[in-house]
Amino acid sequence: QQTSPAQSEFYQAVEDVLESLEPILEQHPKYREQAIIARLVEPERQIMFRVPWLDDNGQVQVNKGYRIEFNSALGPYKGGLRFHPSVNGSIIKFLGFEQIFKNALTGLPIGGGKGGANFDPKGKSDAEIMRFCQSFMSELFRHIGPTTDVPAGDIGVGTRELGYLFGQYKRLANAFDGVLTGKGLGWGGSFVRKEATGFGCVYFANYMMADREEELDGKRCAVSGSGNVAIYTMEKLYELGAKPVTCSDSSGTIYHEAGIDLDLVKRLKEQQHERLEKYLETHSEASYTPREDYPQNGHQVWRYQVDLAFPCATQNEVTREDIECLLENGCLGIAEGANMPLTEAAFDAVQQSSIAYGPGKAANAGGVATSQLEMAQNASMQRWTFEQVDERLKQVMKNIYTDISQTADKYGKPRNLVLGANITGFKRVADAMLEQGLV
Numbered sequence: 001q002q003t004s005p006a007q008s009e010f011y012q013a014v015e016d017v018l019e020s021l022e023p024i025l026e027q028h029p030k031y032r033e034q035a036i037i038a039r040l041v042e043p044e045r046q047i048m049f050r051v052p053w054l055d056d057n058g059q060v061q062v063n064k065g066y067r068i069e070f071n072s073a074l075g076p077y078k079g080g081l082r083f084h085p086s087v088n089g090s091i092i093k094f095l096g097f098e099q100i101f102k103n104a105l106t107g108l109p110i111g112g113g114k115g116g117a118n119f120d121p122k123g124k125s126d127a128e129i130m131r132f133c134q135s136f137m138s139e140l141f142r143h144i145g146p147t148t149d150v151p152a153g154d155i156g157v158g159t160r161e162l163g164y165l166f167g168q169y170k171r172l173a174n175a176f177d178g179v180l181t182g183k184g185l186g187w188g189g190s191f192v193r194k195e196a197t198g199f200g201c202v203y204f205a206n207y208m209m210a211d212r213e214e215e216l217d218g219k220r221c222a223v224s225g226s227g228n229v230a231i232y233t234m235e236k237l238y239e240l241g242a243k244p245v246t247c248s249d250s251s252g253t254i255y256h257e258a259g260i261d262l263d264l265v266k267r268l269k270e271q272q273h274e275r276l277e278k279y280l281e282t283h284s285e286a287s288y289t290p291r292e293d294y295p296q297n298g299h300q301v302w303r304y305q306v307d308l309a310f311p312c313a314t315q316n317e318v319t320r321e322d323i324e325c326l327l328e329n330g331c332l333g334i335a336e337g338a339n340m341p342l343t344e345a346a347f348d349a350v351q352q353s354s355i356a357y358g359p360g361k362a363a364n365a366g367g368v369a370t371s372q373l374e375m376a377q378n379a380s381m382q383r384w385t386f387e388q389v390d391e392r393l394k395q396v397m398k399n400i401y402t403d404i405s406q407t408a409d410k411y412g413k414p415r416n417l418v419l420g421a422n423i424t425g426f427k428r429v430a431d432a433m434l435e436q437g438l439v
């Protein structure tokens with residue numbers, strides 16, 4: 001295969017998956033004969049578009065928009081939209097590729113997709129965010145639909161952005177469809193969707209640690225990020241008796257020995273869209289390390305004595321040196337709220353250790369699973385209670401854990417959840433592709 005240096009994140013994600021598929025490809029020659037891998041790594045459709053918008057000074061700004069409709073073997077394309085200046089074709093492609101397997105693991109009828117723009121929401125006014133979202137949707141609306149492609153949020157896209165995106169879709173399509181998930185509770189959203197990725201990640205960690213006769217109660221936890229996934233990971237950790245002692249944003253890391261003040265983080269991040277450094281104005285006893293002072297080749301957030309680590313910010317945010325530090329400090333497990341948070345070297349170091357490791361495509365699948373529950377509620381014009389949705393989420397996470405650990409056992413690699421997740425997800429998608437013929 002020819003490679004292109006501009007797709008490094010995509011190749012990293014593909015390599016992680018292909019490495020663990022060897023045993024199933026050996027066992028079942030049909031996948032090779034039918035070129036399933038070559039078909040899987042090629043998106044069904046990629047859309048790139050111009051997003052022009054006016055800033056508050058009346059100046060024209062232009063961003064790049066993307067939607068990758070990667071694989072629809074199991075259902076409509078499903079996956080979030082990311083608005084972040086680092087977004088490019090490689091990042092959207094790696095996220096879309098991961099999404100195929102993650103969605104398959106949920107056991108729900110959803111294919112894989114992803115999208116976004118290299119737009120930076122930081123420092124933008126509400127009116128600028130709205131104008132950007134409206135322009136973005138003015139192109140995207142012709143490619144999506146409740147049975148074709150159903151985007152959701154991701155980094156930089158929360159309830160506010162989804163509201164502006166949905167409003168513009170509705171206006172252009174003249175239809176009140178369940179075409180986006182993560183909608184506001186008053187206009188078609190589902191209970192628990194906001195909390196789902198973080199809650200699901202902690203449920204997953206709980207099953208993973210129970211298998212090693214450990215419980216979350218009393219555990220000290222390092223969490224990175226302070227966005228949607230990090231906040232609801234911390235909330236569920238507290239509910240289960242664990243204590244998050246760190247969180248971070250792209251400017252720095254907070255360490256608070258007494259436990260992170262979650263109400264304060266919610267206020268700073270969800271309401272005020274502030275920097276985390278402001279945490280110190282309320283808690284001078286906590287410590288803040290600005291990004292410039294991070295250790296060489298690593299991140300401060302992983303440099304404390306903790307029992308469990310929850311990377312919940314972004315890709316490649318944990319280095320090999322960070323892993324070495326976590327292992328030296330006696331860390332027992334890592335559950336990934338973020339997508340591909342480990343660098344390649346960190347991933348190899350984890351694979352060679354005996355630490356419990358829940359890869360993102362399994363541990364953070366609760367978000368997309370609950371998105372599918374939102375689609376089901378929209379399609380049937382029903383509304384389930386918080387408890388009903390939470391119960392289903394818990395069950396999905398339990399099934400994922402059970403399925404992938406049984407697959408790992410079956411292939412002679414007990415507790416290797418990477419191999420278990422990749423083979424389980426691959427088999428579901430590959431079999432559907434074979435049954436649907438050469439399309």
Ligand code: NDP
Pocket residue numbers: 084086153154155156157158197225226227228229230248249250251312313314315337338339364365367368
């Ligand atoms: P948010 O935008 O709500 O929060 C992202 C957090 O990560 C912020 O604290 C942000 O800090 C930090 N961050 C983002 N980029 C960087 C960077 N380059 N370096 C350091 N810190 C960074 O996003 P989410 O919480 O929704 O997403 C977090 C992760 O979880 C992503 O990997 C996403 O793909 C994954 N995920 C999300 C799901 C969801 O349902 N939302 C579902 C499954 C996975 P700052 O504010 O300073 O940028």
